[in-house]
Amino acid sequence: MTKKILTIVFTVFILLAVLLSNVVFFGTSKSTYLRLQSELGISETTGISEDGLYSITESIIDYLLLKTDNLQVLEKVNGVEREIFNQRELDHMEDVRVLFLLSYGVLFLLAAAIVFRVVLLHKENNLAEFYKEAKASFISSLVITSLVAVIFVTNFQKFWIVFHEVFFFNDLYILNPETDILIQMMPLQFFLKISTRIAVSFLITHAGLLIITWFGVKRDDKKNRR
16 A cells, blocks of 8 residues: 555656756746747847847846846837836746745755655665656656647637636736736747647656666666576
């Protein structure tokens, strides 16, 4: 019974760790932000130069990575220098930063628990148990990603609204696309594209973990035969 519970717990741990690691990676990837901004024509939408967007994006990433506590940036919008974010945008980004901070903490704990389990099972020449958990997690990721894909295709906007209603305890995320630079820089299409990247990478990471674990199991089998 205890063994079954551990298997279920670590299957969930692997699933969450892989998901969070991909969310953190793409959520703080400057190159991804800049590529999507170029694809979506954000410079034209905002009236901010490519260099200006680079500077603002760098500030956002540094803020989410806890490298700075100041998100405000001075840049030219349609040729006029101004503070980029208003107070509502800054307050919302503070909430977003809290979510990232929680993600870092949870991810660290999950990774520590998984590494400890792998080391323990490796010492016992029982990596097959972890392979079973990784396999179950991979199958779960296939199911989850398939469901998410259906949601993305049918009504991503509804998904995005529900996500904010669940993880935020205020309505600061409701911004004005006519006046607020934050939502102009990161419109719905931006999040659809970045979420798609996360979903695909979520599957690929799981597959890679499964393959690595499989090789580990084979190596343990060879040791046991000697």
